[in-house]
Amino acid sequence: MTxxxxxxxxxxxxxxxxxxxxxxxxxxxxxxxxxxxFDLARGEILAxxxxxxxxxxxxxxxxxxALTPDSGQVWLDGEPVRFASPLDARLAGIETVYQELAVAAxxxxxxxxxxxxxxxxxxxxxxxxxxxDKKRMRKQxxxxxxxxxxxxxxxxxxxxxLSGGQRQAVAVxxxxxxxxxxxxxxxxTASLGxxxxxxxxxxxxxxxxxxxxxxxxxxxMPEVFAIADRIHIHRLGRRAAVVSPKTTVMSDVVAxxxxxxxxxxxxxxxxxxAGAPDL
Amino acid sequence: xGTGELLGGVRMRAPEPAAATGPRPDPNDAAAAAAAxxxxxxxxxxxxxxxxxITGPLFALICIFVVFxxxxxxxxxxxxxSLIAQQSVVIGTLALGQTLIILVSGIDLADGAIMVLGTxxxxxxxxxxxxxxxxxxxxxxxxxxxxxxxxxxxRFRLPPFIATLGMFTIIAAAARLYxxxxxxxxxxxxLSVLGSGPEFGTVTVTYGTTAWAALTLVLGYxxxxxxxxxxxxxxxxxxxxxxxxxxxxxxxxxxxxxLAGVFYAFAAWQALGRTPIADPSGYQIxxxxxxxxxxxxxxxxxxxxxxxxxxxxxTLIVVALKNGLTQAGIDSLYQQIATGVLVMLAVGADQYLxxxxxxxxxxxx
Numbered sequence: 001m002t003x004x005x006x007x008x009x010x011x012x013x014x015x016x017x018x019x020x021x022x023x024x025x026x027x028x029x030x031x032x033x034x035x036x037x038f039d040l041a042r043g044e045i046l047a048x049x050x051x052x053x054x055x056x057x058x059x060x061x062x063x064x065x066a067l068t069p070d071s072g073q074v075w076l077d078g079e080p081v082r083f084a085s086p087l088d089a090r091l092a093g094i095e096t097v098y099q100e101l102a103v104a105a106x107x108x109x110x111x112x113x114x115x116x117x118x119x120x121x122x123x124x125x126x127x128x129x130x131x132x133d134k135k136r137m138r139k140q141x142x143x144x145x146x147x148x149x150x151x152x153x154x155x156x157x158x159x160x161x162l163s164g165g166q167r168q169a170v171a172v173x174x175x176x177x178x179x180x181x182x183x184x185x186x187x188x189t190a191s192l193g194x195x196x197x198x199x200x201x202x203x204x205x206x207x208x209x210x211x212x213x214x215x216x217x218x219x220x221m222p223e224v225f226a227i228a229d230r231i232h233i234h235r236l237g238r239r240a241a242v243v244s245p246k247t248t249v250m251s252d253v254v255a256x257x258x259x260x261x262x263x264x265x266x267x268x269x270x271x272x273x274a275g276a277p278d279l
Numbered sequence: 280x281g282t283g284e285l286l287g288g289v290r291m292r293a294p295e296p297a298a299a300t301g302p303r304p305d306p307n308d309a310a311a312a313a314a315a316x317x318x319x320x321x322x323x324x325x326x327x328x329x330x331x332x333i334t335g336p337l338f339a340l341i342c343i344f345v346v347f348x349x350x351x352x353x354x355x356x357x358x359x360x361s362l363i364a365q366q367s368v369v370i371g372t373l374a375l376g377q378t379l380i381i382l383v384s385g386i387d388l389a390d391g392a393i394m395v396l397g398t399x400x401x402x403x404x405x406x407x408x409x410x411x412x413x414x415x416x417x418x419x420x421x422x423x424x425x426x427x428x429x430x431x432x433x434r435f436r437l438p439p440f441i442a443t444l445g446m447f448t449i450i451a452a453a454a455r456l457y458x459x460x461x462x463x464x465x466x467x468x469x470l471s472v473l474g475s476g477p478e479f480g481t482v483t484v485t486y487g488t489t490a491w492a493a494l495t496l497v498l499g500y501x502x503x504x505x506x507x508x509x510x511x512x513x514x515x516x517x518x519x520x521x522x523x524x525x526x527x528x529x530x531x532x533x534x535x536x537x538l539a540g541v542f543y544a545f546a547a548w549q550a551l552g553r554t555p556i557a558d559p560s561g562y563q564i565x566x567x568x569x570x571x572x573x574x575x576x577x578x579x580x581x582x583x584x585x586x587x588x589x590x591x592x593x594t595l596i597v598v599a600l601k602n603g604l605t606q607a608g609i610d611s612l613y614q615q616i617a618t619g620v621l622v623m624l625a626v627g628a629d630q631y632l633x634x635x636x637x638x639x640x641x642x643x644x
Contacts, residue, residue, distance in 0.1 A: 087525055102523050104516035106583045111509055116525035118506035130505045 007073045013272045014078050017042045017213035018094075018182055021272075023062050023072035032058040033069065034237035039272045040182065045204065045214045047224040050234030051257055056217055057186075059234060063215070064096040064184055065089030077181060095179030099187045102171045105160040109152060110134070110141040112159055113174045144177045145170075148206050165196025169203055176207040183207060184215045189223060201227050221250050230269050233257055242270040332577040332585060335628055336592040339575075339621075343596060347603035354606045358481030361488075363599050368473070368487040369394075369553055371594035372546040373565055374572040375498050376425075376539030378590045381573050382502075383514045383535050384582030385439035389428060389446040390543055391565030395558075396454045397421040397547030401470055402463030402557025410467035418544040424450060425540025426533070433532035447566065454559040465555040473552030487552045492591075494545060499587045511535060515583025571618060572597050575625045584629075596621070 007022050020038040025031075032055050040046050050056045061067040063074065065083030074081050076092055083089045086096070103112050114137050120126030121133045142155045150169045152162065159167055168188055175183045185204065189197040204227060208214050218224050224231055225245045233240045233256050241256050241263035248266050255261035348355035373390050380387045401417030428446055431437045465471050473487035502508035510531045513521040522528045551557065576593025578585025597618060604614045 086523070090525065096523075098523055102520050104513040104520045104583070106516045107509065107513055111513075115509065115513055115521070118509060120506070129500075130507070132504055132506060132509070 007071075011272060012073075012075055012078075013039065015042070016040060016075070016271060017044075017077065018063065019075045019272055020059075020063065021073055023059065023069040023074070025058055025062065025067065025069050031237050033062065033072075036062075036072070036234070036238045037270075037272065038063065038232065038239065039242075039270065040213050040215060041229075041271060042213055043208060043211050044229040045208050045216060045227055046230050046232055047228035048215060048217045048232045048234060049219075049221070049224055049253065049257060054234045054257075055237040056234050058237070060096070060184055060186060060215070060217060063089075063182075064094060066096075090178070093180035094182045094184065095175035096184040097168075097171045097175045097186065097188055099190055102174075103159045103167055106158055108156045108158050109145070109162075109170055110138045110155050112170055113137070113141045113144065113177065115174075117178065144173055147210075148173050148176065148203055150203065163196065164192050165199045168192060168196070168200050172200065172203050172207065176210065176212060179212055182213045182215065184217075186217045187219065188216070189218070189220065197223065221254065224253075225250055233263070235259060235263075239270075241266055241268060243267060244269040333589045333592055336575060336577050336589050336596060336625075340592055340596050340599065343599050343603060347599075347606065351603065351606040354603050356481070359602070359606070361482040361484065363595065363602050364488045364491075365474075365483070365485055365553070366602065367594045367598045368485070368491045368549045369546055369562070370565060370568045370572055370597070371491045371591065372494060372542055372549050374569040374576075374590045374594055375494055375587055376542030376546070377569040378573050378576075378578055378585065378587055379498070379502075379511070379535050379539050379542070380439070381570075381578050381580060382511050382582055382585065383532055384518075385432065385532070385535070386443065386570065386580070387425075387428070387536075387539065388440070388443040388566050389424070389450055390443075390539070390546075390569055391562045392447050392450040392454065393421050393424050393540065393543045394546045394550060394565065395562050396424065396450050396457075397544050398550050398557040398561075399454045399458045399463065399559050401547065401551065402465055403458060403461075405465065405467045405470055406463045410469045413467070414469060414548075417547055418541075421544035421547060422537060422540035425543060426537040429533040429536025432536065433529045451563075458557075458559045460559060462559070463557040465551050465557060470548070470551045471555040473549050474555065475552070485552065487549045490545065491549070494542065495587050495591045498542075502586055507531065507534070512583050515581075517583075568597065571622050574629075575621055577625070577629070579629050580626065593625075 011021055013019060016039050018038070018040040020036065023033050023036040023038070025033040034055075036055065036059050038059065048056055048060065058067065062069045062072075065086045065088050068082075068084065074083075076094070081092060083092070089096075104115065107115070119133045119137050119140075121131045125131045126133070138155050145152065145155065148169075150166070150173055152166060152170075159170065162170070172183075172185065172188060175185070188204075189200050192200060201223065204214055204216065216224070216228065228245055231243050231245060231248070231253060233243065233253060235257060236259075243253060243256075243266050247269070252261060252266050256263055256266055344355065353359060373394055377387055377390055397417045397420050400420045401413040404413035404416055424446065428439075428443055431442050432439050473490055474485055476483055476485035476488070502511060510521060510526045513524070513526060514528055514531055518528050521531075550562065554561075572594040573585070573590050574580060574593070575596050576585065576589030576591070578589055578593075600617055600621065601611075601614050604617060605611070
């Protein structure tokens with residue numbers, strides 16, 4: 001019963017940061033992705049919106065290596081990739097910030113920034129005694145925070161002493177530090193106040209200015225329209241449309257999202273041609 | 280990959296002026312902006328000492344020493360202080376392994392039983408065989424059993440409380456079955472060496488005392504100076520965050536239990552040095568004593584906060600309190616009450632301080 005979409009290689013577009021064609025994922029009888037396409041230009045902020053259960057998370061997990069699609073193909077910088085784990089995706093230059101879960105509260109900023117990638121001292125101290133190079137890590141963490149304009153009192157502050165916005169900023173800064181190509185942000189502002197949301201959105205802009213492509217999953221339409229270069233609208237397990245916030249109004253995006261408006265009714269801003277067959 | 284360069288200036292643009300961060304009307308932010316990003320100053324380091332978790336336990340230990348010095352004539356002399364150290368080594372060494380496990384939000388109810396198994400295995404083999412072999416097999420028994428705990432907890436996700444409670448009863452019974460409920464007197468010098476040591480008048484600095492201090496330092500180094508140590512704390516904070524950041528949580532948690540087994544083996548060796556007899560029915564509440572020492576030392580039962588320096592002091596607090604109350608001629612049941620009160624105070628302080636931290640009041644200079 002699983003419908004397999006043959007991936008037509010001619011639909012792969014050069015020059016994209018990331019592209020996916022015909023991703024499917026079935027859990028028994030439940031269809032989570034049904035021929036989903038995705039494209040992300042270099043240095044853009046792409047918002048991914050969709051109703052609950054539309055399959056946004058499944059798409060993002062497939063891109064971040066957290067699940068393996070049943071069929072379909074993903075390209076990173078024009079190269080075909082297949083991620084068996086989130087670590088694979090990370091090594092390939094894709095970092096993901098998960099909502100609220102990604103920081104260890106009692107560790108300090110530096111320890112969080114380098115968690116799982118600690119630097120050791122050179123020589124015997126590092127190789128035999130496995131001693132951490134705390135000084136070098138603190139210096140680099142401070143530089144990274146400074147580059148992104150994030151202010152904290154000290155790089156040695158425990159995360160739990162920071163505000164929600166600052167915590168999220170640290171998580172984003174970490175992703176930007178390690179994500180060489182793509183940073184995926186899963187609802188980074190969901191639990192933040194108005195002012196903190198603005199700080200994080202500012203930060204996302206600065207990450208983009210550093211040449212990193214950003215994928216932003218969000219439920220907040222005003223936020224999406226304020227920050228995104230393009231908007232990927234996900235519906236029923238696939239991409240319904242990609243629109244530009246400049247040519248499409250908010251109510252139309254919501255209408256396509258909920259199915260009140262057919263995707264053909266909005267001006268497409270897709271870079272790669274859509275290819276999933278109609279069901 | 281070249282991790283060293285990733286965060287550096289290679290990919291990043293030149294640092295922007297701090298003003299480029301947009302409008303920030305909030306006064307809290309203004310204060311933060313004034314401080315900007317700074318590496319910790321010496322003054323800040325000095326201040327953070329006040330928030331350092333062992334300050335409370337250390338203060339309590341000093342109070343105990345002051346009170347008993349004033350109320351008894353026998354407490355504060357070099358001989359008694361060295362005795363307190365000797366009385367501390369078994370629970371103190373056991374508590375090092377327990378600390379490690381509590382740091383990853385676990386608990387080990389089997390540590391005392393595992394230690395006793397180690398003494399019985401070593402004692403029985405030494406009674407008609409080679410002491411060195413007895414030593415090796417005693418160590419192996421402790422490490423293997425604790426590793427099994429690690430396996431069922433890390434790999435098969437059993438709750439630590441239940442897994443180690445089960446192991447506690449299994450091992451306590453197994454040690455008796457194995458020994459046919461016999462005790463084995465220890466004749467070997469190797470097995471009882473930790474109870475001896477250089478004497479200076481009334482003071483004996485046993486090898487066991489030195490070993491306890493050395494093991495504390497080694498574990499302290501591993502926890503504070505290595506990536507593995509950071510991962511232990513990270514898992515105690517949030518296993519999900521640790522996993523999402525590429526920490527192999529299963530492997531680290533397993534390593535924690537396996538390594539704790541090594542400390543239990545040292546505790547077994549310490550026990551044979553203290554009392555040169557391997558008794559399968561000894562040390563029945565050593566598990567609770569070790570947890571008490573860890574908690575009084577300021578390590579949080581929720582995991583992720585605390586360390587071995589606190590446990591070292593916590594052990595001394597428990598032992599010095601018992602010793603002092605004995606010197607003062609107070610019934611041992613009152614000693615237990617005093618220890619219980621101390622545990623509740625320690626946990627209360629943990630809760631109270633923890634709340635302060637979460638409100639962000641802990642590090643304001």
